[in-house]
Amino acid sequence: MRLFRDEEHIANVYDKPGASCSAAQLWTLAQRWYGDRLEPDWTPHTRERMQADLAAAGLNGAFWELV
Amino acid sequence: MRTCVRLRYCGGMTVELRRRIFRHYAETGSPPELPRAKLEELATQHAVVLDAAGHIAFANPFATGPAALTVTTDERTFSAVCAWDALGILALLRADGSATDADGLSLEIRDGQLAATSLRFHVLVPAARWYDDLRFT
Numbered sequence: 533m534r535l536f537r538d539e540e541h542i543a544n545v546y547d548k549p550g551a552s553c554s555a556a557q558l559w560t561l562a563q564r565w566y567g568d569r570l571e572p573d574w575t576p577h578t579r580e581r582m583q584a585d586l587a588a589a590g591l592n593g594a595f596w597e598l599v
Numbered sequence: 600m601r602t603c604v605r606l607r608y609c610g611g612m613t614v615e616l617r618r619r620i621f622r623h624y625a626e627t628g629s630p631p632e633l634p635r636a637k638l639e640e641l642a643t644q645h646a647v648v649l650d651a652a653g654h655i656a657f658a659n660p661f662a663t664g665p666a667a668l669t670v671t672t673d674e675r676t677f678s679a680v681c682a683w684d685a686l687g688i689l690a691l692l693r694a695d696g697s698a699t700d701a702d703g704l705s706l707e708i709r710d711g712q713l714a715a716t717s718l719r720f721h722v723l724v725p726a727a728r729w730y731d732d733l734r735f736t
Contacts, residue, residue: 533680533681533682533683533720533721533722533723534667534681534682534700534720534721535682535700535702535704535706535718535719535720535721536704536718536719536720536721537704537717537718537719538717538718538719539719541719542719542721546721546723548723550721550722550723550724551721551722551725552719552720552721552722553719553720553722554719554720555682555706555713555716555718555719555720556713557720558682558683558686558706558720559686559690559706559708559713561683562660562683562684562686562687562689562690563686563690565683565687566659566660566684566687566688566690566691567687567690567691568691569618569621569660569687569691570621570622570625570691570692572618574614574618574621575614576614576617586726594725595722595725595726596725596726597725597726597727598726598727598729599726599727
């Protein structure tokens with residue numbers, strides 16, 4: 533999981549496809565995934581919640597499917 | 600069903616330990632000292648990843664520095680193993696700041712918003728395999 537300047541930068545480093553997203557999508561995901569971890573009643577998110585967090589960031593499809 | 604199993608085993612004691620770890624990282628930038636048996640139990644549940652000496656290497660989103668990214672706020676510096684975690688630290692702290700990798704690529708949060716950037720975040724491992732090897736993922 534790395535930052536890149538753009539898609540060309542990614543293609544120059546990896547010959548495997550993987551997947552990428554914008555920084556805006558990543559910020560949305562980070563807020564939903566981690567934003568409550570300092571709350572006193574925090575509990576680990578369910579798989580369904582985590583999948584919903586990915587979807588809320590626009591990360592859908594087989595690559596982003598948790599098991 | 601790895602993720603489901605992982606979550607099912609996070610009982611009350613484990614959750615409270617994880618809360619304690621997050622709070623300690625947030626307040627100091629480093630992990631708390633915990634008994635080795637507790638750390639190994641947490642590692643078995645994928646709640647933390649330990650280094651070769653048995654100390655916490657990372658408890659997402661926090662990492663024990665130095666790590667791949669440095670997160671800087673007005674008050675403190677933190678370490679993270681990836682940009683997702685780095686932004687996660689700023690999200691849970693409700694803090695503005697920056698997340699910068701070893702190549703100098705940087706994301707900034709200002710007034711709670713991501714500053715405009717064309718940077719991309721790349722993930723090599725499919726989500727179904729993230730927990731196979733957290734260090735590699």
